[in-house]
Amino acid sequence: xxxxxxxxxxxxxxxxxxxxxxxxxxxxxxxxxxxxxxxxxxxxxxxxxxxxxxxxxxxxxxxxxxxxxxxxxxxxxxxxxxxxxxxxxxxxxxxxxxxxxxxxxxxxxxxxxxxxxxxxxxxxxxxxxxxxxxxxxxxxxxxxxxxxxxxxxxxxxxxxxxxxxxxxxxxxxxxxxxxxxxxxxxxxxxxxxxxxxxxxxxxxxxxxxxxxxxxxxxxxxxxxxxxxxxxxxxxxxxxxxxxxxxxxxxxxxxxxxxxxxxxxxxxxxxxxxxxxxxxxxxxxxxxxxxxxxxxxxxxxxxxxxxxxxxxxxxxxxxxxxxxxxxxxxxxxxxxxxxxxxxxxxxxxxxxxxxxxxxxxxxxxxxxxxxxxxxxxxxxxxxxxxxxxxxxxxxxxxxxxxxxxxxxxxxxxxxxxxxxxxxxxxxxxxxxxxxxxxxxxxxxxxxxxxxxxxxxxxxxxxxxxxxxxxxxxxxxxxxxxxxxxxxxxxxxxxxxxxxxxxxxxxxxxxxxxxxxxxxxxxxxxx
Amino acid sequence: xxxxxxxxxxxxxxxxxxxxxxxxxxxxxxxxxxxxxxxxxxxxxxxxxxxxxxxxxxxxxxxxxx
Numbered sequence: 001x002x003x004x005x006x007x008x009x010x011x012x013x014x015x016x017x018x019x020x021x022x023x024x025x026x027x028x029x030x031x032x033x034x035x036x037x038x039x040x041x042x043x044x045x046x047x048x049x050x051x052x053x054x055x056x057x058x059x060x061x062x063x064x065x066x067x068x069x070x071x072x073x074x075x076x077x078x079x080x081x082x083x084x085x086x087x088x089x090x091x092x093x094x095x096x097x098x099x100x101x102x103x104x105x106x107x108x109x110x111x112x113x114x115x116x117x118x119x120x121x122x123x124x125x126x127x128x129x130x131x132x133x134x135x136x137x138x139x140x141x142x143x144x145x146x147x148x149x150x151x152x153x154x155x156x157x158x159x160x161x162x163x164x165x166x167x168x169x170x171x172x173x174x175x176x177x178x179x180x181x182x183x184x185x186x187x188x189x190x191x192x193x194x195x196x197x198x199x200x201x202x203x204x205x206x207x208x209x210x211x212x213x214x215x216x217x218x219x220x221x222x223x224x225x226x227x228x229x230x231x232x233x234x235x236x237x238x239x240x241x242x243x244x245x246x247x248x249x250x251x252x253x254x255x256x257x258x259x260x261x262x263x264x265x266x267x268x269x270x271x272x273x274x275x276x277x278x279x280x281x282x283x284x285x286x287x288x289x290x291x292x293x294x295x296x297x298x299x300x301x302x303x304x305x306x307x308x309x310x311x312x313x314x315x316x317x318x319x320x321x322x323x324x325x326x327x328x329x330x331x332x333x334x335x336x337x338x339x340x341x342x343x344x345x346x347x348x349x350x351x352x353x354x355x356x357x358x359x360x361x362x363x364x365x366x367x368x369x370x371x372x373x374x375x376x377x378x379x380x381x382x383x384x385x386x387x388x389x390x391x392x393x394x395x396x397x398x399x400x401x402x403x404x405x406x407x408x409x410x411x412x413x414x415x416x417x418x419x420x421x422x423x424x425x426x427x428x429x430x431x432x433x434x435x436x437x438x439x440x441x442x443x444x445x446x447x448x449x450x451x452x453x454x455x456x457x458x459x460x461x462x463x464x465x466x467x468x469x470x471x472x473x474x475x476x477x478x479x480x481x482x483x484x485x486x487x488x489x490x491x492x493x494x495x496x497x498x499x500x501x502x503x504x505x506x507x508x509x510x511x512x513x514x515x516x517x518x519x520x521x522x523x524x525x
Numbered sequence: 526x527x528x529x530x531x532x533x534x535x536x537x538x539x540x541x542x543x544x545x546x547x548x549x550x551x552x553x554x555x556x557x558x559x560x561x562x563x564x565x566x567x568x569x570x571x572x573x574x575x576x577x578x579x580x581x582x583x584x585x586x587x588x589x590x591x
Contacts, residue, residue: 177590178590179590182590223589224589224590225589225590226585226586226587226588226589226590227584227585227586227588227590228582228585228586230590231585243580243585244578244580245577245578245579245580245581245584247576247577247578247579248577251574251577251578269588269590284590285588285589285590286590287590304570304573304574305566305569305570305573306566306567306570372584372588373580373584373585373588387574387578390574391571391574391575394567394570394571394574395567395568395570395571398563398566398567398570399563399567402559402562402563403547403559403563406550406555406556406559408543408546408547408550409543409547410543495539495540495543496543499540499543499544499547500547502544503544503547503548503551505548505551505552505556505557505560506547506551506560509560509561509563509564510564513564513567513568514571515567
């Protein structure tokens with residue numbers, strides 16, 4: 001009996017050789033694909049030393065696509081994939097075999113588990129070989145966060161290995177293009193979070209195109225999906241799509257901040273523009289899944305005409321699963337504008353993010369992503385979009401700030417910062433339970449109260465210290481009052497708010513606005 | 526007659542002073558002006574935020590990703 005696993009020292013040429021041999025064409029062009037180039041730089045950071053190649057691996061996602069499409073091709077395609085498992089420790093095939101036999105070996109199960117960096121399934125296709133790939137992320141250092149990651153288990157010869165990641169794969173242009181692949185990655189997170197079945201790429205594309213809006217054929221799916229079809233794919237797994245126009249940078253950042261901390265991925269649809277030519281040209285519409293973000297250490301940046309200080313403005317980069325590049329690809333909000341149109345001599349400038357795509361001439365840095373839409377796949381009970389909460393807080397902030405600037409609120413020595421995010425009722429209670437600074441009576445009141453399952457949590461921060469938490473019910477109806485309650489964290493701040501709300505002239509001015517919900521709470525409590 | 530504790534008394538007088546300060550400002554011409562401007566600007570900001578995030582259904586159909 002021949003061994004189904006091969007242990008090899010990891011280096012880039014060896015990795016490329018495994019990739020090439022896994023394809024049904026052994027096409028050497030596979031080695032210079034953008035995804036492979038991207039993975040080279042990724043591996044330079046996570047530093048694998050050894051790889052174990054499983055020669056016959058049955059991958060559920062590929063099997064679905066295989067049975068739906070590839071099995072009916074005249075040319076034969078194998079239904080077996082290969083799988084590479086990456087490790088940061090050095091060991092040989094004889095060390096590994098000795099471990100399996102139970103004889104003396106420098107390699108232990110503990111070493112295997114601790115040095116596991118993730119895995120990559122290789123599909124037996126002519127060119128699109130990179131299947132389900134779960135690789136360890138770069139260190140989450142506070143400035144960089146991957147809240148969507150989940151645990152993946154890989155069983156190697158009876159040894160359970162675990163990696164925290166989010167699955168990535170490249171498009172095969174048959175079962176799906178970039179939109180399908182982005183949805184597939186997003187569903188890997190939501191299927192665990194909201195307990196829905198995990199569809200294969202083929203199933204996603206088929207569900208998305210049931211609307212019949214696409215004039216072209218569904219399979220092979222080289223034509224991609226429209227935003228409408230992507231939204232339909234979200235509905236097909238029992239979730240609801242919150243679709244938002246990515247009209248400005250602040251909108252994108254606030255949505256990322258609000259939903260990603262709750263572990264909810266976001267689908268980002270962009271236009272890719274090449275700015276190298278004298279007149280920028282559009283390359284394509286493209287979709288990706290936002291899987292993490294980074295924040296700068298500096299304070300919040302004033303946003304919009306009212307100059308609200310929103311913590312989400314500190315986001316300066318996002319990480320995306322981009323099927324044209326790889327997992328956790330970095331894109332930066334670097335302030336560069338792209339001229340996307342010109343009318344009557346007036347250029348239309350749109351904000352953009354950096355990418356690591358190469359243009360036609362092979363240069364990196366000139367392909368810019370201009371965001372167009374965000375689709376947030378949410379559980380059906382999350383009915384009130386976080387943007388509604390954001391709009392209410394923007395108004396509240398403007399009232400508080402203008403009264404503060406008049407110099408009548410002694411506690412508010414500086415402008416408030418706002419941290420707006422989606423949480424669960426359980427999250428709220430757990431954070432209150434673990435707090436030693438909240439007034440004991442308020443603590444009991446909150447812990448014994450009844451909360452909805454999904455809550456918009458807004459923390460008002462004064463000079464770095466949280467002074468109040470404002471909660472909104474996200475399970476209500478759009479026309480209703482989403483405001484739920486306030487958890488005061490600072491008695492002086494509460495006294496200032498109460499004094500404002502108790503003044504009849506101010507009540508008369510504010511009471512017909514959404515901001516009054518919060519003021520009136522302070523008045524009555 | 527029960528006496529009020531000094532700390533509580535000081536808090537009460539602080540509260541009364543704050544209320545007076547706010548009342549005087551709110552009824553002053555400058556205060557009234559701030560309230561009227563804030564009301565208008567807060568509504569404008571809400572409309573602006575609604576506008577930048579509003580999805581055009583036609584664009585959703587036309588925007589195709591590859």
